[in-house]
Amino acid sequence: MERTPLENWIVERTGISSCSREALEKYQLKKIMETVQFARTHSRFYKDQLADVSVNSWRDVRALPFTFPNQIRRNPDGFLCIPQREIRRIVTLRSSGTEGEKKRIFFSQKDLDATVDFFEYGMSGLTDQSDRVLILFPGASYGSVGDLLEKALKRSGIACFRRGVITDMEETARCIVENGITCLAGIPIQILQLSRIKAEIYQKCIRKVLLSADYVPTVLIRDLTERCGCRVFTHYGMTEMGYGGGVECQALNGYHMREGDLYIEILDPLTGRPVQDGRVGEVTFTTLTRQAMPLIRYRTGDLAAFSPVPCPCGTFLRTMSRVYGRRENKVRICGDAFLHFCQLDEWMLSFPELLDYKVWLERENVLRIEVVLLSGIPFQETRDKMSQKIQEEIGRRCGCRIEIRLTQKAGGLEKQVNSMEKRRFCMSGNSCG
Numbered sequence: 001m002e003r004t005p006l007e008n009w010i011v012e013r014t015g016i017s018s019c020s021r022e023a024l025e026k027y028q029l030k031k032i033m034e035t036v037q038f039a040r041t042h043s044r045f046y047k048d049q050l051a052d053v054s055v056n057s058w059r060d061v062r063a064l065p066f067t068f069p070n071q072i073r074r075n076p077d078g079f080l081c082i083p084q085r086e087i088r089r090i091v092t093l094r095s096s097g098t099e100g101e102k103k104r105i106f107f108s109q110k111d112l113d114a115t116v117d118f119f120e121y122g123m124s125g126l127t128d129q130s131d132r133v134l135i136l137f138p139g140a141s142y143g144s145v146g147d148l149l150e151k152a153l154k155r156s157g158i159a160c161f162r163r164g165v166i167t168d169m170e171e172t173a174r175c176i177v178e179n180g181i182t183c184l185a186g187i188p189i190q191i192l193q194l195s196r197i198k199a200e201i202y203q204k205c206i207r208k209v210l211l212s213a214d215y216v217p218t219v220l221i222r223d224l225t226e227r228c229g230c231r232v233f234t235h236y237g238m239t240e241m242g243y244g245g246g247v248e249c250q251a252l253n254g255y256h257m258r259e260g261d262l263y264i265e266i267l268d269p270l271t272g273r274p275v276q277d278g279r280v281g282e283v284t285f286t287t288l289t290r291q292a293m294p295l296i297r298y299r300t301g302d303l304a305a306f307s308p309v310p311c312p313c314g315t316f317l318r319t320m321s322r323v324y325g326r327r328e329n330k331v332r333i334c335g336d337a338f339l340h341f342c343q344l345d346e347w348m349l350s351f352p353e354l355l356d357y358k359v360w361l362e363r364e365n366v367l368r369i370e371v372v373l374l375s376g377i378p379f380q381e382t383r384d385k386m387s388q389k390i391q392e393e394i395g396r397r398c399g400c401r402i403e404i405r406l407t408q409k410a411g412g413l414e415k416q417v418n419s420m421e422k423r424r425f426c427m428s429g430n431s432c433g
Ligand SMILES: [Zn+2]
Pocket: 003, 004, 249, 250, 251, 256, 311, 312, 313, 314, 315
């Protein structure tokens, strides 16, 4: 099995003298010290937040205060470390919290270049010169994920076509055939939808897919692997990290992280202390090379675990499990139990006739689920099967019964306007994207 290409890339870019954790961690500590100093002298937020700290050891790092998403929402400009005129891209992320507060993330040219560099090496682990890649991430604007990925692939001389998020399944299918596409890079639910609507095209053309921009349900990976015969690679990243975070190697067993640019911790969400390898906790990162907007011990809200065993590819880099979704993406049912969106995804997406769904907790113990089915599928039978499965799974996990109200969305798959939004429980009264 080929070793992750990220290993050589990180060794080269960091200039560490040996392929060892020790050397890499020494580099990371040095970069954290520099980042703290840089952030404190250039950003208003960190000037206050880090006024009294000094960092000389890992112990000091673990005592650094956390940065929370709400703090960015309250005052994004306070995080800025470069003059406004040097900003090359601003991403506004819609808040799920208070109305009117938006998270804005800033990039300098150097930040964007660093991400292209990561994408180039990350993609070299799954594509080669024989591949033709269709990019189905948003890509219209300068510095968007699609734009950066296209630049990265072009640098490696790999043929690629940037189409943006899928708004028309027929047109996308045509594009795959006409251009001899072998690899798709896109949003998990959209890639699944396309595979269910255009199964024959997947079987004929698509050898590999790269999924990103949301956590990836296991059932979705299994379905694409077994039914469509694709190799499914997943990437984990978030805008705050500079888009790119980590990508799977040929072992397809979790992410190797961009450890030259990010220091990752997995913490107990309640105590903020590191959890043991193998235990699930909250992904927390410190940027090591970001210029416009460095973040220190940023609590992502995403849940994952570090693998306690080395990756079969033989790298010295750490392996992080696939992300299990967001900490707060859950609802309380049956008194004191929680239903996580990722659990529901596993159950719902296992139905091959399903294309998409939205879910609301109408009242405690009443779930409303609105489904989009493949055309020609009789709703009533499917509804009964789905309701029964959800009932059984919830009964098994929480020992209680809840009411499921399944409805069918009129009009089917409508144009997706904000597909980068993470899938989640809808709040009552809102349209959920
Ligand atoms: Zn590996």
